[in-house]
Amino acid sequence: MARIHRGFKSAFAENHRLADGTFHKYGMSLRGFLHHARAVALSLDGHHRNEEANIFPVLARTHPAFARSSAHVASHRVIHDGLERYNAYLDKASADPGSYNAAEFRAVIDSFKEPMEKHLDQEVRDLEPSTLRLMGVTVEDLKRLPF
Template sequence: MNSFHTWFKQEFNMVYQLADGSFNARALSLARYLEMAKSLSQHLTMHHTIEERYIFPELAKFMPKFGNTNEGEHLESHRGIHEGLENLDILIAKWKKDPSTYSPTEMRACLDGFREVLFHHLDEEVADLRGENLKKYMTLADVDAMPM
């Protein structure tokens, strides 16, 4: 889990860093850069969809933080992240349609709008799923019975 989450942060940071137009210095066109940003959105959406459908419901049986209740911090974080991703997707579509309207400031503002919730969530999820923490809630047999 930690390696996935580290990769998401690196992918996010690369999209953020290149937003100023420096993607050109890396021999990337705006279209290719926007594809990179779209990939970030798709990767995070796929990862969270799998978690929400298959993993969180199982974890919620033992750990309320993964449930769909007031205590379900992880699903609440997902909602904030997905709102940011939806905004990103809207901008990407706008700039693909009319590349002349691309704005580094607007791109970074969009990314800044969900960076904190994303990075906090990724770190918190890793911490919650570390072995020492899992031992508080689950047995090894419980972990082995997880569908993954």
Template sequence: MTTSTSARESLPKLSPADFRTYNRMAEQMDAFHNHFRMTWNQMSEACNAKGKRAGGISARQMITMGLQFCSQLDFHHSIEEQHIFPVLAKKMPEFRKELELLKQHKQIHAGLEKLEAYLESCRSGEEDMRREEVKRLMEGFGEVLWKHLDAEVKTLGAENMRQYWSLAEMRRLPM
């Protein structure tokens, strides 16, 4: 049995109100992440569909959707890295720069940069938008993105957060 498992077992059962307080950040993060999941799925479906308006999405709409996805995810990560992770890292090793969640941000960002550069060249007319290329670029960082979206929410879940923070501290945490 690991220390964290035994520590978790020794904690008292949470009341529904206390659970909501401890789980607040996970729920809010999951809402943001669901937006990214939904957009990713729309783009992926449009890449796999055939025809000029594959999946009901024109090339122009695909470019716009993809660029918005890149911009919004980059902005989301910036907020996390500048305002949320540093606060959490004071008590939670998962949010320290050298560990997995921030390494994943770097890998995701590298994929986003490639996708964004391609879509910008399509928007400017330098290249024709090819759905198979969008799909290839998305597949380059999709696995780490989906793993990250799930891991971050799990890490912010009530059972993990209560190991590090009091209820009063949870109420003061950003987000």
């Protein structure tokens, strides 16, 4: 999980960095950059949906950090709201490439960057083996996870 979460943080940081047109140095057009940026958002959204459908319910039986009313689920909602703004901006820029503005796109990323990164880091800490053992998650519980 730590590697996956580092990958999300890195991908959003890369989109932020390349937003000023630096993407051209890597052979991407604006259209290609916007497509890449959307793929990152879709991947994070799918990751969260999988966690909520398949992982959190198993862990929530003994680990309160993953209950339906937990901070993790609340964080997913905050991040999802940010992804909605992010995708809306990508929709606008894709429909009218002349409207693309790096500062605006970076502001959208900045609007949810901190809660996203804090959440990704906290989730990794809550999934560390020592934390899982402390919360009573058993090997049998882990075997029920879909991976």
